[in-house]
Amino acid sequence: MVAPASTQRVRDAAEPVVATAGLVLEDVAVARAGKRSVVRLVIDLDEDAVGSLDLDTLADVSRDVGTALDDTDAVAGEYTLEVSTPGTSRPLTEPRHFKRARTRLVRLAMVDGSSAFGRLLAVEGDTLVLGPVDPANGRDTTGDPTRVPLADVARGLVEVELSRVTTDDDSDEEA
Incomplete structure (x- = not known):
């Protein structure tokens, strides 16, 4: 398990990038996987949008978030960044x-x-x-x-x- 402070640093670095793209940062998780960390972000379209987030936009945001994480040293050491959408299996709770x-x-x-x-x-x-x-x-x-x-x-x-x-x-x- 990674300390909550690390997760908050990732959120602080990623959220402005995601918002600039007109998207919403749904979830952030940081976990250790051997010698490296795995950073998982879930992003989605704004609540007023109908449809799905396209792969080109997802790739662009992933690249920009990776740059922001590197620039701010939000993650100590090596890490793997995984960016996805909530998908249809997400329970509707909010x-x-x-x-x-x-x-x-x-x-x-x-x-x-x-x-x-x-x-x-x-x-x-x-x-x-x-x-x-x-x-x-x-x-x-x-x-x-x-x-x-x-x-x-x-x-x-x-x-x-x-x-x-x-x-x-x-x-x-x-x-």
């Missing part, structure tokens, strides 16, 4: 996580033990707006959205969609 998951299928475990499933259409203040989805096939269906107070959610997960199914109304092509 309002910004839910905002980043807009347009995605989500499964919510509620505080009362029940669950909810739908397409996250919006986060309005402290309320999630879920569009109706057929749980059997993940297709969007018609109907009124469901509003779920964030305070009622114990945890949320993004459901992976290998290919988003479109309805006839969504397609411009002739059948």
